Amino acid sequence: MTQFDGKGSQVTVGVPAGRLKPKRVRRNLDLTLWEKLYVFEIIRGMYVTTKHFALNMLGFVLPPRGKKRSVFTVYYPDEKVVLPPAYRGRPVLVMRPDGTERCVACGLCETACPGHAISIVGAERENGERYPLSYVLDMTRCVYCGFCEEVCPKEAIVMSSEYQGLAETDRSRMRYSKEQLLRSEESVKGRIEYIRRIYSKCNY
């Protein structure tokens, strides 16, 4: 299991897969005499927890060299996990360099959305190009399934890795307008590359 710390470097957590040994499972449910005595098995269990306790206390007081601490809790607001591009975060609209959206208001995402979270009102520019007059994403219904991204012919809506600041104390504030959804192409580049790769591989 790998985890990304705040600076983007990769830290391995837990036992590497190669070193994991399958445990022999005893199918016989009857207790042996040793287990029926309870006391020794209880002491064995207490040994495990005490080992964790002692090592973690050591980790707090004398952290091992080169590592910050032995406890892998993420101090969330101060320290953030960097997510891999495969993670589906909040859907965003991709913005062209000139500030307009890529979306052509075809309505495919609106149709594909299982939660009916997207509602688009399309319009036409003077040059005959279609664009969404309003593009409302109801975050109270969005389930981060990624169907909209998958179905979009223009790579206009992608799942970003954003997950912060989505909680609200008021439900009406969770309807995101086009302006709130627009993100520059640069910021979602990783995801776009990823979907190109993965969708071609999976023969979509």
Add this chain to the structure above:
Amino acid sequence: MGSIKGRLGALRRSGQELLDSGEAERLLGGSVLFTKVESVVNWARKYSFFLYPFVTACCGMEFMSVAGPKYDLDRFGAALPRFSPRQADLLMVVGTISHKQAPVLVKVYNQMTEPKWVFAFGVCAVSGGFYDNYATVQGIDTLIPVDVYVPGCPPRPEMVIDGLMKLQEKVAQERWSDWPRGAAPVTDEAKLTEC
């Protein structure tokens, strides 16, 4: 003796009226001491949520993940699940609430002692999510007052912590007059089950 009891009752009623009408707030609100006490109490409340996990669906897994070692909800002082609503402060509605379950949820909310807060965890609790059908309550705020909405299906642990911090900010700004909140607005059980 009876008259004394009656008088005491009248006094208490008038005091309650004073509190309810916000008159007490106006009289006391300006005083420095009162606001100080208020802020101390709010500080205590925001770091001491006893949860009531009303877990009905898959979001429960994510609830376990946020309460577990990696994200550790206990850091915010909110890791003491009390399964008796009398002792809980924060009702965490985790998962889909069907109309069959709505009366139970309302009952649990009404059983909680003041002050109490409600946390809508995941899209199903927030708005019904993609269960846009006859069986599912379209957002628990149609039943009980909700303080924080956390979207996501299920929400990432970070979103839940975000929501909890939003709630802490909200609690820090509360006034005495916000309490008691009283029973849920929907109390008619027939009404709960029919729609």
Add this chain to the structure above:
Amino acid sequence: MQLLMFYLLGLGAVVAALIMVTNKRPVRAAMSLIATMSFLAGLYVLLDAHLIAALQLIVYAGAIMVLFLFVIMLLNIEEKEGRLAGSALLWQMIAIAVVGLVFVLMVSVVKLSDNVVPLGEAAALFGTTRAVGKMLFTEYLLPFEIASVLLLAAIVGAVILAKRRIDDSDQ
């Protein structure tokens, strides 16, 4: 100081006992009985009989009264009107009078025999665990053992009563 404590504890015991007798609600009566036991334990402490006081609390207030409460709660006894009325009250009064008379007689008989109040060396040890234990296992060994046989009989009886009868008619 001791006198004051005695009067307080005695008053408490009497009041609690009265509440116990007059209250119609079973749980309240049981709770007042517990209070009476506790006050009595206090009185024993005043008499320097710490062992007896502790045993009073453990055995009577602790074990037996919990069982009483248990039964009351499990059976969920309703608050009924007093069953005794009219002429029964007279009988009650007579019974109380007779019991009181017997008690007074007993006390006077015991008082007349001089050796109740321990003197000299015995007084220093009075009420200690050692003294009580010695008395129990030397002078009063026979009554002690007979009491244990009685308890054994009670236990056997309880087991027999509680045991499910396995015979043909049961199936």
Add this chain to the structure above:
Amino acid sequence: MVADLIESVAKIVFIFSINLGFFAPILGWVERKQSAVMQDRIGANRANIGKFTIIGLFHPIADAVKVLTKEDFVPAGANKFFHTLAPFICLVPAIATFSVIPFGGQYELFGHHVNLVIADLDVGILFVFALTSLATFGVVLAGWSSRSNWSLLGGLRASAQMLSYEVAMGLAIIGIIMVFGTLKLSEIGAMQENFLHWGIFIQPLGFILFFTCAVAENKRVPFDVPEAESELVAGYFTEYSGLKFVMFWMSEFLEIVTISGILTTLFLGAWHIPFVTDAMLLSFFQFAGPNGATILAMLVNIATFFAKVIFFIWLQMTIRWTLPRFRYDQVMRLCWKMILPLSLINISITGLVLLLWIK
């Protein structure tokens, strides 16, 4: 006379302040933080005043203030008098029990005899049992007066469990009482000056049995069937909120301290440091003059005693976060079919050994 009064007042104030002022609030924090450390977590650490968080020590304060301002609830149809009385009945024995536990030896100070125990009762350990048996009523009444099925079931379970384990607990320590030949806790403590005479070496089986019974008597995990969340919501205090609920909690924590104190006194050499006799301590502090040496030795003894108490608290917390809950029939079977016969065997063996060898 005045010196006596000062002495007893000082002792009472000391025990009260260390129990109610230190152990009761800090144990809530210890329980959370220790569980966190054992589970590779951080635990409560974000409550702050200004920039200070001091490893989450503000959290118990926050809990206390919040609980004080929480609505005090009495269910409709409940017996209000007993509902209010029950937590007090639970709390008072928990506080009072520590008065018979010696937290230090006996000293000659400024020509005055100082005995570091509030009430040096002749029946010491029996007094503890008497008070714990009274604590049962708090639980039973809490269960009954709430007029809730969960509460009633929890109360019944708790009372049955506490009654059963009290019997087993009483029998488990008879061995050690036979060895030391006294019920007085201060004498038992004084007899363990020699490291090899500690109760745990003389009565290892008695120690395990008594420890088990004590944890069960306190209704802690793994014996917390009366308040089992998965079965009985919160057991006998389901209908309690706010301060009254916390009183049950506090009595539980204080009982942990009391159990640790009794275990220390009976089995772990009370206030004695291993291989260090009182005379050695006194001669070590000779430089401070006779009275100064006594005071220093006294402080060392008190510190030793409380260090042992803290060790036992830690042990109980570790057990609490290690073991899963027993089923109810298992709890009862463990008591009547395992602990009771074992303690009887322990008593007979102790009696035989005393009669044949030691005599």
